[in-house]
Amino acid sequence: MNKMVEETVKNMMQPGERTREDYIGEDGLLYCGQCHEPKEAYFDQEKVGVLGIKKHPRECECRRQKRKEEEQYREQQRHEAVVRELKEHCFSDRSMKEWTFKNDKGLSENTVLAKLYVKDWETMKAENTGYLFWGAVGTGKSFLAGCIANALLEQEIEVRMNNFAEVLNDLSANFSEKNTYIKNLCRVPLLILDDFGMERGTEYGLEQIYAVIDGRYRSGKPLIATTNLTLQELKNPQDTAHARIYDRLLEMCVPVQFKGESFRKRTAQEKLGRMQKRIKEKMR
Missing domain, CATH: 3.40.50.300 (P-loop containing nucleotide triphosphate hydrolases)
Structure with a gap:
């Protein structure tokens, strides 16, 4: 069961994917080579006992900014499509x-x-x-x-x-x-x-x-x-x-x-x- 959970968590680790610039810090966590924020964080001891794994992914500043830009782009595309349709019906x-x-x-x-x-x-x-x-x-x-x-x-x-x-x-x-x-x-x-x-x-x-x-x-x-x-x-x-x-x-x-x-x-x-x-x- 723990292996299934571990695989699931690994599949969710998009923000923690490693690039050539990334590095392992003294605390054992993966760090972004661009913004130097950790791409990983440790679970609480309580959760470690349940899941059987110590670390989980987190977004570094680079990834947060990229995600925001992607979300803004998708929202802009959605908004333009809605307005375009409304104008077609209006005029x-x-x-x-x-x-x-x-x-x-x-x-x-x-x-x-x-x-x-x-x-x-x-x-x-x-x-x-x-x-x-x-x-x-x-x-x-x-x-x-x-x-x-x-x-x-x-x-x-x-x-x-x-x-x-x-x-x-x-x-x-x-x-x-x-x-x-x-x-x-x-x-x-x-x-x-x-x-x-x-x-x-x-x-x-x-x-x-x-x-x-x-x-x-x-x-x-x-x-x-x-x-x-x-x-x-x-x-x-x-x-x-x-x-x-x-x-x-x-x-x-x-x-x-x-x-x-x-x-x-x-x-x-x-x-x-x-x-x-x-x-x-x-x-x-």
């Missing part, structure tokens, strides 16, 4: 994966608020608090919402970001599975509805919109929405159907205004300027 447009705070050019004054949402995520989740990004077209509402999504995804928190028109199209195309579809939208910890605007909504469309917003409200999970509607329009709806949607939305989300010129127009103007400059240089 319908691959370019949104690049909407990160790292790629933010600081053009929006609301970047601080977006970062604060990520920092205080646990509180936002517990209090069911979201944002309603409102303002003119091209002022960076969708981009900052995407930054929030990507930052949380990097923490392995599931987020789903959908264009609202796509949600309505999906509901119309899969009416028989409407409840399941809405349940899936309400399941994720954070839902982001991009380009929320239904001033021209049909009666059917408004019913679907309310079903999504109300379902999210009843799930007790936060919602972030972006819209080109003004806060005045949201607070003064044109009829009862819109009123119950907007009221529910404003109850869940803190309004955040986006001002300034359109980033898209600015980008287009910059591209035009660069092209004109190149043409002038070619013509010299």
Whole structure:
């Protein structure tokens, strides 16, 4: 029996394997030739009597560091795989994966608020608090919402970001599975509805919109929405159907205004300027 135990212990002695630099110390233990820490340790006398062997392996500093690096590498690989899969499910447009705070050019004054949402995520989740990004077209509402999504995804928190028109199209195309579809939208910890605007909504469309917003409200999970509607329009709806949607939305989300010129127009103007400059240089 002791031989079986001894063989088992020997098979576990990876940290105590000997290299050419290793040496036996005055205490009879194997020492690492690099860090000069022992790769072995003596059993207590009590255990020696039971096992019939005197020494057992231990990790020297070299081995500990190597093991930590291996563990960190495996953890990094696992983390990257999880985040990659979460992003695949979160975004319908691959370019949104690049909407990160790292790629933010600081053009929006609301970047601080977006970062604060990520920092205080646990509180936002517990209090069911979201944002309603409102303002003119091209002022960076969708981009900052995407930054929030990507930052949380990097923490392995599931987020789903959908264009609202796509949600309505999906509901119309899969009416028989409407409840399941809405349940899936309400399941994720954070839902982001991009380009929320239904001033021209049909009666059917408004019913679907309310079903999504109300379902999210009843799930007790936060919602972030972006819209080109003004806060005045949201607070003064044109009829009862819109009123119950907007009221529910404003109850869940803190309004955040986006001002300034359109980033898209600015980008287009910059591209035009660069092209004109190149043409002038070619013509010299």
